[in-house]
Amino acid sequence: MQIAILLFDRFTALDAVGTYEILSRTPGAETVFVAERAGAVRNDSGSLDLVAHRALDEVPAPDLVIVPGGPGQHHQMENENLLGWLRRADATSTWTTSVCTGSLLLAAAGLLKGRRATSHWLALDTLKDYGAEPTGERVVLDGKYVTAAGVSSGIDMGLTLLGRIAGDRTAQAVQLLTEYDPQPPYDAGSPQKAPAGLVEEWRGRSRFILQ
């Protein structure tokens, strides 16, 4: 199977690479990073460049599409070149997926209408503007559409999807080899768990973060 990971200016690196590290280990899969133009693509903080090896039109029919998020997503919401590629790729894909605000790009392409989906917690409400039904879950499956919450959740989505594609044992092997036995030193990873003051502070700054 061919896995395509979409890159765009000011994407969030871990959105793409967390998911990549799991799903690129799918037996027999070819994984390719794609962007409007082949070449280095800069992330949100400006200090990381990941290389897109192919332009969009060179990868017309991937089996699995992965769309990361990041502040740069905002500037792609009316990019018909990119949205058109998403629609065409989706027409023949087995799985169409996103991490973080990548789901807003799927939604803007019209692919999540009437579907349950998730996104970064600061962007959940925006999904409604495009006819999707946001849920607070970390990984949401609705048919072939799989969306994950913010940034790090792509790892959980990757394992969930790998289990569906290649079976539980393969997914468990990849979890073991990537030693994914999370032990965060704090319990502040969701708006339900983080200190309330912190959640409110960042809700107030969300326009800054998401654009």
Added chain:
Amino acid sequence: MQIAILLFDRFTALDAVGTYEILSRTPGAETVFVAERAGAVRNDSGSLDLVAHRALDEVPAPDLVIVPGGPGQHHQMENENLLGWLRRADATSTWTTSVCTGSLLLAAAGLLKGRRATSHWLALDTLKDYGAEPTGERVVLDGKYVTAAGVSSGIDMGLTLLGRIAGDRTAQAVQLLTEYDPQPPYDAGSPQKAPAGLVEEWRGRSRFILQ
């Protein structure tokens, strides 16, 4: 502060990027990817290129050194150019850190003698060959030396270190913004938790994986 993340041929992407995504958000920090030669550096599976923006000698005295692992580590164990840079950087660093088999490079540079340290579970015993004391913990702090277990553990190390550098509230904010509320669909992320047959299978294949 300046954060340097070392890249080398056949590194594991998530080792570097998980840690990067957390620690590059340290207030006031400049993060730079370095390698023997500036330019794109290819990962272990051959499908991902991350760009090193600087050569080693352009970054002589970072405050925080991060060494990822990956199968390519094996071929750097006697690379005096790289090990020499590690020793010189360590001489003035505030923190010297590693993820996965990156700790074997710190050990080969002579930096972990008599120190508690960790590594990928398949590489723990090798630490002893260099005079380090391996522990099974996910994140190990011994003075300014911080080592993390396999691949995904760099995220936990990043948050632990960010808390020390910038305080608990900043680390919690970064956990919230990266939505690091892990919910793996399996509980197979360590040799203690994974099915025993799987652990034995991969112990048998470890020469293949680690080289």
